[in-house]
Amino acid sequence: MKYSRLRGTQDIVPPQIDTWRAVESVFARTFDRFGYQWIRTPIIESTDLFVRAVGEQSDIVTKEMYTFSDRGGRSITLRPENTAPVIRAYLENGLHRRGGVQRLCYTGPMFRYDRPQAGRYRQFYQVGAEAIGSDHPAIDVEMIQLVVDAFVGLGFTAPHVRVNSVGTELSRAPYRERLLAAMETNADAIAPDSLRRYRLNPLRIFDAKDVDNSLKSELPVISDYLVGRDAEHFNAVCSLLRDAGVHFVHDERLVRGLDYYTNTVFEMYSGAPGGGGAQSALCGGGRYDSLVEECGGAPTAAIGFSAGLERIIAALPDARATAQIIDGAVEYCVLCVGDGAAAQSLRTAAQLRALGNTTCDLSGRSRKKQLAAAHKSGARFAVVVDAQSDTLEVHDFSRNEQFDVSADELPGSLMSRRETGDAPA
Numbered sequence: 401m402k403y404s405r406l407r408g409t410q411d412i413v414p415p416q417i418d419t420w421r422a423v424e425s426v427f428a429r430t431f432d433r434f435g436y437q438w439i440r441t442p443i444i445e446s447t448d449l450f451v452r453a454v455g456e457q458s459d460i461v462t463k464e465m466y467t468f469s470d471r472g473g474r475s476i477t478l479r480p481e482n483t484a485p486v487i488r489a490y491l492e493n494g495l496h497r498r499g500g501v502q503r504l505c506y507t508g509p510m511f512r513y514d515r516p517q518a519g520r521y522r523q524f525y526q527v528g529a530e531a532i533g534s535d536h537p538a539i540d541v542e543m544i545q546l547v548v549d550a551f552v553g554l555g556f557t558a559p560h561v562r563v564n565s566v567g568t569e570l571s572r573a574p575y576r577e578r579l580l581a582a583m584e585t586n587a588d589a590i591a592p593d594s595l596r597r598y599r600l601n602p603l604r605i606f607d608a609k610d611v612d613n614s615l616k617s618e619l620p621v622i623s624d625y626l627v628g629r630d631a632e633h634f635n636a637v638c639s640l641l642r643d644a645g646v647h648f649v650h651d652e653r654l655v656r657g658l659d660y661y662t663n664t665v666f667e668m669y670s671g672a673p674g675g676g677g678a679q680s681a682l683c684g685g686g687r688y689d690s691l692v693e694e695c696g697g698a699p700t701a702a703i704g705f706s707a708g709l710e711r712i713i714a715a716l717p718d719a720r721a722t723a724q725i726i727d728g729a730v731e732y733c734v735l736c737v738g739d740g741a742a743a744q745s746l747r748t749a750a751q752l753r754a755l756g757n758t759t760c761d762l763s764g765r766s767r768k769k770q771l772a773a774a775h776k777s778g779a780r781f782a783v784v785v786d787a788q789s790d791t792l793e794v795h796d797f798s799r800n801e802q803f804d805v806s807a808d809e810l811p812g813s814l815m816s817r818r819e820t821g822d823a824p825a
């Protein structure tokens with residue numbers, strides 16, 4: 401092999417691709433049921449957008465972006481996430497002028513120069529949604545319900561949501577002081593480089609892999625410092641979640657890796673809390689009530705989530721059953737045998753496509769090989785178009801039967817066989 405794929409990227413090939421299509425279709429169906437509209441934004445954006453929105457000190461911006469200069473000398477970044485691009489597009493296309501809550505959803509590849517490992521890629525796919533235009537706690541709950549609905553639709557029996565609030569500046573400023581003080585008391589236990597980073601963005605310490613859990617458990621948590629509207633908002637979200645029957649855990653140490661979050665944050669895991677299932681988040685999201693304004697719009701509250709498709713697919717309880725949602729299986733194979741059979745083969749295949757998924761074997765190989773391949777493919781019927789014959793030869797593999805039929809009679813005879821099932825009574 402002369403070329404191979406880059407580290408941290410994947411080819412998604414048949415038959416696994418059916419599982420991908422199925423998972424995407426479950427999300428698409430869920431988005432439709434919740435009244436979301438699709439949006440597509442470019443894969444490349446100005447680097448500034450992510451530096452501003454995701455945060456100058458965040459891991460994504462400092463270590464993980466694919467950034468390059470284009471031929472015009474502009475700094476361009478392959479999108480590491482899609483919330484900032486969606487907000488840019490929302491403002492640039494005047495969606496904010498429509499009023500009310502804009503509910504937008506998307507799917508597509510994201511790029512992060514991360515250390516590749518299980519569930520962590522350099523190109524990965526997200527599906528996600530953003531609801532822009534309301535700070536009502538009920539929107540937070542609706543967003544979490546949407547995620548739970550999609551996960552249940554994918555066969556996860558006990559998905560669990562971890563919820564927390566990271567507050568706004570109102571609560572965060574005094575809390576930051578306390579957290580910094582506690583960090584300084586334990587400074588010996590934190591590597592100097594990391595300490596420097598956490599001093600700039602103290603909340604990130606809860607997400608740190610190089611800080612002991614025992615130390616983290618001694619640090620003050622933001623929940624104890626939520627005041628005023630921040631506290632009211634979080635209490636309302638928790639109470640509405642309970643009322644809606646959503647199973648969730650209040651994880652006081654849950655913080656997120658992107659700096660735009662305010663108030664509610666959440667993540668979704670497949671197994672029971674503390675039990676089996678994926679250890680890394682299948683999905684993450686939260687409120688970002690200042691981002692629209694930071695991107696140049698009027699103050700506008702918003703909330704959203706994104707889910708990693710690779711992680712969801714790896715955690716699916718029954719990938720085969722999920723893949724069957726996609727009606728991709730071929731039912732009819734038309735075999736083109738001998739010179740001069742091409743036109744009729746194409747006509748026959750076109751006719752059969754009105755009944756179901758049909759392929760036409762145009763390999764030019766022998767009739768025997770074509771039949772063997774059709775049988776192996778799992779198709780129910782093979783229809784042999786032979787340049788030497790006036791009739792079509794049909795093989796019904798599920799009944800192990802073979803018969804001749806005219807071109808006119810073909811659709812009718814296949815339909816009646818389909819209706820009477822796989823095998824004779």
Ligand code: HAM
Nearest residue numbers: 481483519520521524681682683684685704705706708
């Ligand atoms: P995030 O937590 O950075 O949030 O990513 C969301 C999900 O993308 C993760 O839970 C994970 O499933 C998947 N993911 C992230 N990085 C990787 C990777 N390197 N390889 C494979 N999967 C990965 C966001 O991106 C926010 N934009 C979510 C959001 C939307 N918040 C508000 N609206």
